[in-house]
Amino acid sequence: MFQTFDVTARPEQGPPRLAALRAEIAAEGLEGFLVPRADAHQGEYVAAHDERLSWLTGFTGSAGFCAVLERVAGVFIDGRYRTQVKAQVAEEFTPVPWPDTSLAAWLREQLPKGGRVGFDPWLHSAGQIREATRALEGSGVELVRSANLVDRIWTDQPPPPMKPAxxxxxxxxxxxxxxxxxxxxxxxxxxxxxxxxxxxxxxxxxxxxxxxxxxxxxxxxxxxxxxxxxxxxxxxxxxxxxxxxxxxxxxxxxxxxxxxxxxxxxxxxxxxxxxxxxxxxxxxxxxxxxxxxxxxxxALPKARKNAAEIEGSAEAHLRDGAAVVELLAWLDAQSPGSLRESEVVTRLEALRRSDPALQDISFETIAGTGPNGAIMHYRVTEATDSLLEPGHLLVLDSGGQYLDGTTDITRTVAIGEVREEEKVCYTRVLKGMIAMSMLRWPVGLAGRDIECVARLPLWTAGQDFNHGVGHGVGAYLSVHEGPPRLARTGQAPLEPGMILSNEPGYYREGAFGIRIENLLVVREAPDLPGGDSDRAMLEWRTLTYAPLDRRLILTHMLDETERAWLNAYHGDVAKKIGPRVGSTTRLWLDAATAPI
Known part of the structure; x- marks a missing residue:
């Protein structure tokens, strides 16, 4: 469906490309140049033509930028990518934690005498430039409009996409x-x-x-x-x-x-x-x-899905859930140590493509086993393709683009028998996911007001995760859609019809990762029995149906309400997905959704 281009710099390619860019910066009389992961349309995703950040540095994350100066090149990355960036960029590039460290603060430190830093005005939003310019007042550092200096040195840059609408x-x-x-x-x-x-x-x-x-x-x-x-x-x-x-x-x-x-x-x-x-x-x-x-x-009208979009998404999730369940049953029948990550990806994508309504997958499938699972946006490559070994956890994050809806689901699966520590962490993540799923909240609250509900079980153990609890999802559109989000940055009040993910996680670098994700849609909550409610409330309707790995759940850590939610959810999975899968998978599903 798509023409693909390899635009990512290998570690050995980064330094000469950086040197060539610095030569252009000097020729322009500048002290630096900003290289964002962005295009002129300012969406989250870019075509190969606009993968300048990846081409220069090797970093393939979905957000970030590089500030190239004469003696330092800072790659600014958020908490999702602080493990990934270490493996992708050469030592000539310096990872910078962002937004903990702002661009303005970093430039003030690196250019104490001031200087002119160029940027392509097509690739930076007016808000970004306004914020940075204000923060640089009095520093002597000036942001100046410039031609795109990366494009000058990228001799085999792919052409702009021209696919038919x-x-x-x-x-x-x-x-x-x-x-x-x-x-x-x-x-x-x-x-x-x-x-x-x-x-x-x-x-x-x-x-x-x-x-x-x-x-x-x-x-x-x-x-x-x-x-x-x-x-x-x-x-x-x-x-x-x-x-x-x-x-x-x-x-x-x-x-x-x-x-x-x-x-x-x-x-x-x-x-x-x-x-x-x-x-x-x-x-x-x-x-x-x-x-x-x-x-x-x-932005907001698009986020408030109408009835056709909601019911279309619900139906797409049922078909998608059947593909995921077929994959989980197949995976459970394989011997630990007999599969590689790439085989899981290939199998799952083939199962999804059996649905004629599927137009594409909704993002590159994440299948990270063992230490790879701790890389939040891991993508399997020929160099990293790992065996699913006994004792590993497999983080499987995937989705589909269907004519009637967009899906995004994550399940963490045990490969053989895993340690007690992993089960404890998994159960804490599950408790957070259940807490968010059951939540009722007053009309007018935003994601930032409620996202901590999913973190609380981890916080009580001194643990947390460096990504939002959830993002908005489109209706056969972008799998990441603003403005609503379950995150500290989520300022848009949640309204009926908004579809968001609920995906708490936990990651231990070099060891394992855990994430559980369902999509939910906001709806009006009915009054509770007794009639004492004094304000309008909202609640969630679950869209995603696939079993949670019971082998990883320590039932003594769940209270009675959590256990009831889990059993009811698994009952719905069996009822809604069971008729859509083959007989062998149905037997597996009945066991996987048995009450605890």
Missing amino acids: RPHPLEFAGEAAAEKCARLAEGLRKAGHRAAIITLPDSIMWLLNIRGADIPRNPVAHGFALLRDDARVDLFMAGVKLQGLEGHLESTVSCHEPDGFLDALDQLTGPVSVDFATVPQIVADRLGDRLAEGGDPC
Whole structure:
């Protein structure tokens, strides 16, 4: 489905590429240059053409950037990647814990006399540049707009993706594109905005009920859009991507080539709404004093799934759950030490592809055994492909992109008999996952207000994990979707229809990893018996159904309520998934979901 390119620097390739970049930096009269993992659309995922960070450093994580100076090159990575980065970058690159250490603080330390640090204004959001510029005031360090210096030295850079877009059927979208545009245009008028700039690919896909294939594993097409206050849309997307969509796009949608986007901004009268977190700095520069900070108008409506999207996602999860259960039953029948991680990945992806509704997997399957499981976003390679040895834990994190929904599920599985310590840690993670699943909370709270519920069993033991408890998930869109998230950074209030993951974990570097993940959808909670409730409450509906490894559960650590939840969940798994699997797997499933 996708043309693949090997754009990742091997450790020995990083130093000469770094030297070439430093030569360009010096030639430009700069003291440094910023290399983000980003493209002009500011989504989380990038095409091979835009994998500049990976090409330069070897680091393949989904977030981060490199600040290249004359004598130091800092690779800024968050807590998910602090183990991974050590194995991927040459010693000439210095990992920097981020956001613990901000770019501005690091530049102040590394450039005490000040200096000019270049950046490509297409690849950094206006919010990022504003924040860093303010933090650098008085330091003598200046961020300056520059041509992209990596592109100058990347001689075999892959071309930009040009995959065709396609309609997304109304039966799955649940609302016509014209209705969405009219609804959002009304919001612009109420805010006094004449237009809104939309750069995020998944927002454009959602708004116009189309899907694309420019990014592997994500059904999006690259482009830019202007939504006007009269519900007209100007879509700036390569014509080759739009061939055949003439009958699908509404008459109020005008299509243009992308190279006309900046000139079109000059014709707008203000105020023009932008999302500072996602709009490229070059767009903010072009708009000047016509710019208004209003957010992406699609973000929250897209996150609040309608009934068609919710029920489509629920059905997709049942079919996906059957594939996962077939895999778990097959895995349990293999002798410990007889399989490699890659064989598990291949088998699971083949099982998913037996469903004709599957369009792709939703991300690269994670199958990390033993120490590899402690690498949160591990990807098996020829060099790391490990045996599933007796006593190992296998972290299996995977998902599918179906026409009716996007899935993401993690199960941690015992390979043979494991130690008591691993079981203790697994049970703590399970307790956190159950606590979040059972939670009821008042309307108006955000993810940051409740995410600690899933951490509490680990905290009581002096343990924690360096990633969020959960992320938003799209409806046949990006598997990571904002703005809702179960994390300390999750500021968007949770609302009915939002789909999020619930995935606490625990990781011991060099030893093992544990993660359990279900997807949940927010819904209104009914009043409790007795009628004493004095405020509206919300709760979760579970979408994911696959058994949790009973061999890893220390039942004496579960209280009566937790045990009841687990037995009820396993009963639902057997009832919902059992009829969808083969007879041999059904026997295995009945045993795997037996009450404890």
